[in-house]
Amino acid sequence: MGYETLIVDIDDHVGVITLNRPDALNALNQQLLKELAAALGVMQENEKVRCIVLAGSEKAFAAGADITEMSEQSFVDMFSSDYFTAETEAILRCRKPIIAAVSGYALGGGCELAMMCDFIICSDTAKFGQPEINLGVIAGIGGSQRLTRFVGKSKSMEMHLTGRFMDAEEAERSGLVSRIVPAKKLMEDAMATAAKIAEKSTLATMAVKEAVDRSYETTLREGILFERRLFHSLFATEDQSEGMSAFMEKRSAKFRGK
Numbered sequence: 001m002g003y004e005t006l007i008v009d010i011d012d013h014v015g016v017i018t019l020n021r022p023d024a025l026n027a028l029n030q031q032l033l034k035e036l037a038a039a040l041g042v043m044q045e046n047e048k049v050r051c052i053v054l055a056g057s058e059k060a061f062a063a064g065a066d067i068t069e070m071s072e073q074s075f076v077d078m079f080s081s082d083y084f085t086a087e088t089e090a091i092l093r094c095r096k097p098i099i100a101a102v103s104g105y106a107l108g109g110g111c112e113l114a115m116m117c118d119f120i121i122c123s124d125t126a127k128f129g130q131p132e133i134n135l136g137v138i139a140g141i142g143g144s145q146r147l148t149r150f151v152g153k154s155k156s157m158e159m160h161l162t163g164r165f166m167d168a169e170e171a172e173r174s175g176l177v178s179r180i181v182p183a184k185k186l187m188e189d190a191m192a193t194a195a196k197i198a199e200k201s202t203l204a205t206m207a208v209k210e211a212v213d214r215s216y217e218t219t220l221r222e223g224i225l226f227e228r229r230l231f232h233s234l235f236a237t238e239d240q241s242e243g244m245s246a247f248m249e250k251r252s253a254k255f256r257g258k
């Protein structure tokens, strides 16, 4: 499939999707989100891909939803098309781990997109924010909910109400990102991290994703039960037996996703 707003590549077992609308700082329009949903669907189906990196440019991961496109929409347009809903649900359906590699601006829908990924590695130049308030609107694809869960109510509320940006240090300190790396090393680091994940059992990585995500959706007791059942079920896999045998034989495991 040809993409106009993305660059899509597969490097060994890592799928790499780069947002590519440089003239608009990777602003998210309907075409881009549709292409992103489609690209993730293709990677989900491709057995070779075991982990995915989603990146933007050095200046911007994505500076938000496309304001030019949105400015022409009425309530009826937004409501009847359920703007961005099908696309974001398709992104969230991907069962393989997705790392957001964020450099520069991740604002509005860009910050929300990064938070939809499984974790965020950012460069020291990253700036996160939910500045929709400056446009007379609010976050629309999860920002008010996800940012609050990441950084807590006080900081999330302040960011949504004032539209101020958070730099990389603050983002790491408050739990929004897992790590900061120098800008020039961002892709190298994200790819190495993805390659490390790609060496694991894909059955176990998919189970981790389901279990950790479940912690946002349910009570502690139900979440722990869900984890325990997944843990037990992995004892039906060849990868469990390979992983434990390899440890005892003092060699590296060769996981086959079986």
Ligand code: HXC
Binding pocket: 023, 024, 025, 027, 028, 063, 064, 065, 066, 067, 068, 083, 084, 105, 107, 108, 109, 110, 131, 132, 135, 138, 139, 140, 141
């Ligand atoms: C459309 C955008 C854009 C956006 C930048 N551009 N952000 N176009 N939508 N979100 C375009 C600019 O118009 C400009 O085009 C080019 O990208 C470069 O941007 P500049 O503003 O010239 O760059 P700079 O001065 O470096 O400022 C960078 C910036 C600023 C601070 C990121 O661009 C900015 O504030 N952008 C808007 C951020 C924002 O409000 N995001 C939230 C959107 S609402 P030209 O043609 O002039 O060169 C949202 C809702 C989500 O995301 C909910 C969805 C359902």
